[in-house]
Amino acid sequence: MVEFEVPEIDYDRYSNRQLAGPPLAVLGFALLVLVVYYLLHGTPVPLGFDFTGGTEMRIVADEGQSAIRSAFETPIDSIRPVQGSNEYIVTFLDEGSTSLQDLQATAEAAGFEVDRANTRSAAFGSTNQQNALLGLAVAFAGMSAFVFLIFRTFVPSIAVVISAFSDIVIPLAIMDLLALTGLFEINLSLGTIAALLMLIGYSVDSDILLNNHILRRRGEFYESTYNAMRTGVTMTLTSIVAMIVMTVVATLLSIPLLPDIGLILVFGLMADLMNTYMLNLSLLRWYKFEGVAR
Numbered sequence: 001m002v003e004f005e006v007p008e009i010d011y012d013r014y015s016n017r018q019l020a021g022p023p024l025a026v027l028g029f030a031l032l033v034l035v036v037y038y039l040l041h042g043t044p045v046p047l048g049f050d051f052t053g054g055t056e057m058r059i060v061a062d063e064g065q066s067a068i069r070s071a072f073e074t075p076i077d078s079i080r081p082v083q084g085s086n087e088y089i090v091t092f093l094d095e096g097s098t099s100l101q102d103l104q105a106t107a108e109a110a111g112f113e114v115d116r117a118n119t120r121s122a123a124f125g126s127t128n129q130q131n132a133l134l135g136l137a138v139a140f141a142g143m144s145a146f147v148f149l150i151f152r153t154f155v156p157s158i159a160v161v162i163s164a165f166s167d168i169v170i171p172l173a174i175m176d177l178l179a180l181t182g183l184f185e186i187n188l189s190l191g192t193i194a195a196l197l198m199l200i201g202y203s204v205d206s207d208i209l210l211n212n213h214i215l216r217r218r219g220e221f222y223e224s225t226y227n228a229m230r231t232g233v234t235m236t237l238t239s240i241v242a243m244i245v246m247t248v249v250a251t252l253l254s255i256p257l258l259p260d261i262g263l264i265l266v267f268g269l270m271a272d273l274m275n276t277y278m279l280n281l282s283l284l285r286w287y288k289f290e291g292v293a294r
Helices: 016-041 065-071 100-109 122-151 154-181 190-216 221-252 258-289
Strands: 054-060 076-081 087-093 113-120
Touching: 016 154, 016 258, 054 100, 065 076, 065 087, 100 113, 122 154, 122 190, 154 190, 154 258, 190 221, 190 258, 221 258
Parallel strands: none
Antiparallel strands: 054 087, 054 113, 076 087
């Protein structure tokens, strides 16, 4: 079993402002990115086929994915290979300017065989979007209520909530930056919503672990912090490595959706390390030594 040696950080060298400053600056920048993307595109993050509606075609193409992409002028949302065959499921976002008949004609003109084609209305995609975002909001609100119920004090509870909020916002901002720079695109879909829900669980797990060690166990503050970090950092780094492996394997095997989920979790878990052991810790230290717990 792989073990990570977690170094004991000399937190005495840093003030609470120095610890909380970088995570809050990153959170502020992430929120700014979301606002800028919304002003440019009308949505805070790039939306996928699940939320915009569009056209889905099952195409037989011996030439592969590159030939499919070059054959269509209409932007392609995704191309998913069908294992064990030369067929691909191609999805196009609903832009209102290209009909199903036009896409079929383009595919056939390029020499592809269209095995099946169907459309999903923008209204249906909008309903999916509202339901998914409502589910995410309810999950976050339920998590917040649960945390306040556990600790029954404002500062430790709000520290967990802010960290979890930042763990969600930062991956969304990275999705925007990737789309704006044109490197590659991770669209918001039912799969990435599931990844964000998992991030809430990961974040609360590591933050509650830290809070419990510091607030509810006997021992000196920094000793309790280090004991929590030995478990929490090892757990998070193990999860990051697992998600990287899953992303690489899923990409090599052309497994749809899993690469996007893996990348979102990697971004969120890396943010969680910063938020938990800098932002959350600084608030807990202020609470213990300068705040109402003094």
